[in-house]
Amino acid sequence: MNRSSPFAVAALVGAAVMLSGFAGGGGRVKSGPAIIPYACDGGREVQAVYEHGGDYLHARVQLTYDGQTAALNAAPTLTGSRYVGSGAQPLAWSLRGEQAWLAQVGDAGNVEEAGQPIAQCVRVRGTTAHSEGLH
Numbered sequence: 001m002n003r004s005s006p007f008a009v010a011a012l013v014g015a016a017v018m019l020s021g022f023a024g025g026g027g028r029v030k031s032g033p034a035i036i037p038y039a040c041d042g043g044r045e046v047q048a049v050y051e052h053g054g055d056y057l058h059a060r061v062q063l064t065y066d067g068q069t070a071a072l073n074a075a076p077t078l079t080g081s082r083y084v085g086s087g088a089q090p091l092a093w094s095l096r097g098e099q100a101w102l103a104q105v106g107d108a109g110n111v112e113e114a115g116q117p118i119a120q121c122v123r124v125r126g127t128t129a130h131s132e133g134l135h
Contacts, residue, residue, distance in 0.1 A: 046121050059083075072084055
């Protein structure tokens with residue numbers, strides 16, 4: 001074995017650690033999930049933060065609308081994605097492509113119930129909203 005081999009290995013390990021972003025105890029910065037904005041009918045806005053999207057059992061969304069915040073969990077749906085809250089008057093956030101609907105539902109477990117509409121929204125990309133489909 002070459003005498004410089006241990007130094008070469010140490011240099012490669014050090015380079016890998018530096019490139020991985022490891023900075024020791026508390027120097028590593030972790031960013032949270034992105035805030036996804038939606039433009040809704042009536043000029044209202046919804047901000048959604050999706051968490052654990054790849055894990056259906058733990059997937060959830062935190063919605064902020066009309067000055068209120070609600071946490072909803074992933075729920076079964078016939079098409080698209082759906083998140084439903086709990087409580088006496090649960091909310092449902094349904095998505096299909098860029099379109100989204102916020103509704104109050106009577107039965108959080110009923111995948112066919114559309115519920116009482118609160119807002120019809122479309123995802124905002126860049127600086128302008130895609131307003132197609134807003135009524």
